[in-house]
Amino acid sequence: MSQTPETLHYPPQLRDFLAFPNIKLPDTFSTFMKSLLAICAIASISLISYSTFSNHSQWLNRSECEQTFTRSSYEDYYVLDHEETNISHILFGIGGSAKTWNDRQHYCESWWKPNVTRGFMWLNEKPANNTRWPETSPPYRISEDSSRFRYTSWYGSRSTVRIARVIKESFQLGLQNVRWFVLGDDDTVFFTENLVTVLAKYDHNQMYYIGGNSESVEQDVIHSYTMAYGGGGFAISYPLAAELVRVLDGCIDRYASLYGSDQKIGGCISEIGVPVTKELGFHQVDIRGDPFGLLAAHPVAPLVSLHHLDYVEPMFPGLTRINSLKKLVQAYKMDPGRALQHTFCYDLKRNWSISVSWGYTVQLxxxxxxxxVLATPIQTFVTWRSWSQDPFTFNTRHMSEDPCERPVIYLVDRVVEVGTGQTQSMYKRTVDEKGKQCGEKKYLPAFSVQYFNVSAAVFEADLWKKAPRRQCCEVVNGDHGVVGGVLQVKIRGCNRWETVTPP
Incomplete structure (x- = not known):
């Protein structure tokens, strides 16, 4: 409502002047005061009009996207505190299906922490009437109807349109204190402590799109090298999400021919002009066969996610896929930052090379x-689409059928805490499923080692803020021989000038 000069609030001196208009003042002073009064009135009216227009303008900006948003733009987000990013700042959006949930819920439940993690499983329909939704799973929501959108990929599924809109529907919830939207599939396994470590490196007030590519080149050629793959999961900062949801629906129709939801999102983010920031710990696992070689030579980066575990052999022979995952997660929980971290060293007393993938395997x-050579993954797998021997987005080395050309392999048995900030992981020698064993003389001493005990300090998350470097290791009881079939190894930070150089 506009205000006339008579209803405006004035300083006491001006109120007195207005209250006694018959007071005689010098003409010059009277003219001056009336001019001043007019200026004040105009300024006040302008200020009120600007405020009204500004509020209206902000409402219009909100309505461009969704009037139901509680925050219209990421500028509002800048006023939040500057505490370090933690799990409460992440909102997960998991694309799922009511029909596949029973078969895949174990993957979600391996990482979901009720009352700690935030997010939703987005389903196409309500679960069956006799299905009681478990409290150990993410709460579910039903996706909006997406039948109005175009989808022309002849070899894909329309469900990808619905899943592409998970980011928008998550944003529309208007939940407070969200810095990152993390999207994944119902069979994506997140390692949340490491996810937080990775995202904490980045300024959440900037536009970031963080994830990884496929391991199989054929997948990257068909789909894209410039997008983050949805199965491995990816993170979108709040400012980018605010821009993305504004144009997402139009993008979905523009990219109707694209196969996957991650492709559609990637195309839309490309229109905004934000490139994907690649982090090596996001794993699409676009491979077939045995994942051993991939996991045994993990890059120097925190383990963030694993996908497609139903499509590869169990990580531990003799266990189911779910029990294999549980075993890896048990080790991970003892020292999240060190999980799968690769290190190697030499036992110069015996001319042995020892390769450790912490919490998973030791190779002798x-x-x-x-x-x-040690840093290059052994190829125990084939490509995702064509089941071919190559190519991959990283180098591999041949896994010989000759047992005399293969390492002796040990798999983790258990991990225990042995003191404040110290762990000991134990690895037990495996038996070749085909019963093959090298008979060469140099292998006989190696077969006397039945176990590896690996000690290490808990990996501090702050180490990931520094320039990446593989840690070093050393054989502790090398001078005293293998005692009781156990070889002791210690992992530690590298000393200055220290290298892994054979004599």
Whole structure:
């Protein structure tokens, strides 16, 4: 409502002047005061009009996207405190299906923490009437009807349109204190402590799109190298999400021919002009066969996610896929930042090379192998689409059928805490399923090692804020021989000038 000069609030001196208009003042002073009064009135009216227009303008900006949003733009977000990013700042949006949930809920429940993690499982319909939704799973919501959108990919599924809109429907909830939207599938396994570690490196007030590519080149060629793959999961900062949801529906129709929801989101983010920031710990696991070689030579980066575990062999022979995952997660919980971290060293007393993937496996080579070779994954798998031997987005080395050309393999048995901030992981020698064992003389001493005990300090998350470097290890009881079939190894930070260089 506008205000006339008579209803405006004035300083006491001006109120007195207005209350006694018959007071005689010098003409010059009277003219001056009337001019001043007019200026004040105009300024007040302008200020009120601007405020009204500004509020109206803000409402219009909100309505461009959704009037139901509680925050219209990411500028509002800047006023939040500057505490370090933690799990409460992440909102998960998991794309799922009511029909597949019973088969896949174990993957979600391996990482979901009720009352700690925030987010929703987005389903196409309500679960069956006789299905009681477990409290150990993310709460579910039903996606909006997406039948109005175009979808022309001849080999895909219309469900990808619905899943592409999970980011928008999550944003529309208007939940407070959200810095990152993390999207994934119902068979994506997140390692949440490491996810927080990765996202905490980035300024959440900026536009970020963080994830990883497929491991199989054929997938990247068909779909894209410039997008984050949805199965491995990806993170979108709040400011980018605010821009994305404004144009997402139009993008879905523009990219109707694209196969996947992650492709559609990637195309839309490309229109905004934000490139994908690649983090090596997001794993699509677009491979077939045995994932051993991939997991045994993890890059120097926190383990953030695993996908497609139903499509590869169990990580631990003799266990089911779910029990294999549980075993890996048990080790991970003892030292999240160190999970799958790769290190190797030499036992120069015996000319042995020892490769450790913490919490998973130890490989013993009865020879001195260069660091270049040890850091290269053994190819125990084939490509995702064509089941071919190559190519992959990383180098691999051949896994020989000859047992005399293969390392002796040990798999984690258990991880225990042995003191404040210290762990000991134990690895037990595996038996070749085909009963093959090398009979060469140099292998015989190696077979006397039945167990590896690996000690290490708990990996501090702050180490990931520094330039990445693989940690070092050393054989502790090398001078005293293998006692009781156990070889002791210690992992530690590298000393200055220290390298893994064979003599």
């Amino acid at each position: 080579y009865p020879s001195l192998v260069t660091a270049k």
